[in-house]
Amino acid sequence: MNRRVFLRNSSLAGVALSTLSLDACTTDTKTVKTAAATAADTDDTFALNEITVTELQEKMKAGQYTSRSITELYLRRIAGMDKKGPQLRSIIELNPDALSIAEEMDKERRAGKVRGPLHGIPVLIKDNINSADQMQTTAGSLALAGNKASQDAFIVKKLRDAGAVLLGKTNLSEWANFRSTRSTSGWSSRGGQTKNAYILDRTPSGSSSGSGTAVAANFCAMAIGTETDGSIVSPASCNGLVGFKPTVGLVSRTGIIPISATQDTAGPMTRTVRDAAILLSALAGPDDADPVTQGSAGKTSPDYTKFLFPQALGGKIIGVEKSHLEGNSDAIPLFKKAIEVLKSQGATIVEVDVLKQINPLGEAEYDVLLYEFKDGVNKYLATANAKVKTLADVIAFNKQNEPKAMPFFKQEILEASEKLGDLSTPKYLEARRKSYAGARQILSSTLRNNRLAAIIGITNSPAPAIDLINGDSWPGPGFSSPAAMAGYPHITVPMGQAHGLPVGLSFVGPAYGEAGLLSLAYAYEQASKQRKAPEFRGPFVG
DSSP, X not given: OOTHHHHHHHOXXXXXXXXXXXXXXXXXXXXXXXXXXXXXXXXXXXXXXXXXXXXXXXHXXXXXXXXXXXXXXXXXXXXXXXXXXXXXXXXXXXOTTHHHHHHHHHHHXXXXXXXXXXXXXXXXXXXXXXXXXXXXXXXXXXXXXXXOOSSOOHHHHHHHHTTOEEEEEEOOSHHHHOSOTTOOXXXXXXXXXXXXXXXXXXXXXXXXXXXXXXXXXXSOSEXXXXXXXXXXXXXXXXXXXXXXXXXXTTBOOTTBOOSOXXXXXXXXXXXXXXHHHHHHHHHXXXXXXXXXXXXXXXXXXXXXXGGOOTTTTTTOEEEEEGGGGSSXXXXXXXXXHXXXXXXXXXXXXXXXXXXXXXXXXXXXXXXXXXXXXXXXXXXXXXXXXXXXXXXXXXXXXXXXXXXXXXXXXXXXXXXXXXXXXXXXXHHHHHHHIIXXXXXXXXXXXXXXXXXXSEEEEEOBOSOOBOOTTTOOOOOSOBOOHHHHHHTOOEEEEEXXXXXXXXXXEEEEOSTTOHHHHHHHHHHHHHHHOOOOOOOXXXXXXX
């Protein structure tokens, strides 16, 4: 959850976390010790710098690399940069089984079996996603320390079936940024503060902060984030990435610590649109344990890369969020330049006013999340291997361990959620009708009436400074709420930098319109080429 949404829509304030170092997490200590980092790991001489999944597959096929050697290179880079060097703190835990998984994938390849484009590819997942292995699943919270899942999340099983190497878990804004009204994105009591790889004192945004920073820093080729409202697309934008929040129901939520059954989804975070399409192809599909995914039957693709055409923008009508064309944000000139790129590729531009209609629904959205969080977390904890079994237990734990669990901000959101009734409460039902149905009507009518292929906007402003005392501050535009509230797909693609900080261009489309959005985003990406690797620069003020 991106707390910036609350600031804009509900006049709320922040969310953050702190303490425990990566030293305290489970790691393959032998690997880290024997694969000492070098100074070259911090610049573009890193052997796998900006490499794509397709390129990794080609190199494995040619015998230049094995899955094990690729995994070792990423582990070495993590060892040299996550705890040392710039100390990005994007990884909350490494998988002790990563090398053995890689070796098994190499064995299969030598025997002539290649499962698909993810075979042998290291992938990082967010620490609110269950993995039935030696790693914990904690949502960054000390209250859940020791929680080792009995079963893989449905999407983790799909990753394993596709031959991916589960490299580790990423840090996040604790409880997916749904703990306090004045939190700091990228902070968790278990993982500490994740930094932005571009300028180290800038926020990585949240809540998929670690996934964003890790992919940007070339700790992996791809990672999985989760989003309720902005938590994939915002950190992707701030880290110069492609982030894809799919239609709610395209990807299973089983085994993922929830906020909202209405709005939650997992999705890809990568450096290219093609890699996002590859990862989405592996993740999408119905899950009997997640009824919402039954609506995706017949609407997914086993290969979303087949929709990637450089000429896809030709003849398309694109809606432009009108309010993002005016103001003082440094993102606005980048947005106007991106619009000119779209026009040059044959797109027709139509101004639309979506946020003016959506923003008044923000209070109803927040009510939906408060009600659904309590319900979902209590169900998750009831069967988890955690010491806490209810939301009330989490709140009590945090109070009892306040110096470590809440050193900077408190837990007003958790407490507000705990006070509410169940999902039969009239206030909840009305809020969901207003937020969910209202947002869908606004987006659907805007797309239909203007014959739009997509609506674009500024994903968010350049990343502000990390502020553990006052919490997040986002003064500029953002475009996560319309698609989040409606459950519609949303992809962000780099559109340039302001003061060395990346800014993303958002494309929002209709339900199950993933193929079309990927096509448009790919065409823009190929025409603009705005992804730039980070330089790990120090703060603006020394």
